[in-house]
Amino acid sequence: MARVAGLFSSRGYNIESLTVNEDPVDxxxxxxxxxTSGDEQILEQINKQLNKLVSVIKISxxxxxxxxxxxLVMVRIAVDDRTRSELDxxxxxxxxxxxxxGPRQVTVEVTGDxxxxxxxxxxxxPLGIKEVVRSGKVAMARAIQLNSDHRGRRESSxxxxxx
Numbered sequence: 001m002a003r004v005a006g007l008f009s010s011r012g013y014n015i016e017s018l019t020v021n022e023d024p025v026d027x028x029x030x031x032x033x034x035x036t037s038g039d040e041q042i043l044e045q046i047n048k049q050l051n052k053l054v055s056v057i058k059i060s061x062x063x064x065x066x067x068x069x070x071x072l073v074m075v076r077i078a079v080d081d082r083t084r085s086e087l088d089x090x091x092x093x094x095x096x097x098x099x100x101x102g103p104r105q106v107t108v109e110v111t112g113d114x115x116x117x118x119x120x121x122x123x124x125x126p127l128g129i130k131e132v133v134r135s136g137k138v139a140m141a142r143a144i145q146l147n148s149d150h151r152g153r154r155e156s157s158x159x160x161x162x163x
Contacts, residue, residue, distance in 0.1 A: 003055055011049065017033075
């Protein structure tokens, strides 16, 4: 992971999200899901540079691939007697979970894609957000790939690196 992050840092590439976990089959291998963006030339250069790293086993570029992606976000929100029921309605609508309750604030856990996370944050912002913590995206290719006419819009390329 340090070599992958170092490569991005030394070349001035931006890492939008980075998550790492142990491979379930081989605990000596880490799976890295890295989200970055750039034009085709930059993304090709990133792929080439990553392939040069001795510790990289495989790179899967998810650009143009139907994927499942999720992110976990915890949001601490200010509440009072007037806004507590409004927050409960928003939490239920988003199938979120209250994970901590205090006298003047509630912490909510939301899991979903980027659009769901942005919509939740936009709705609770008027209540008073105290803190937001995001896990970073995790992603995998869908089991069945549809043809290109049915693919969703992708704003950023996603690199999955095993090292």
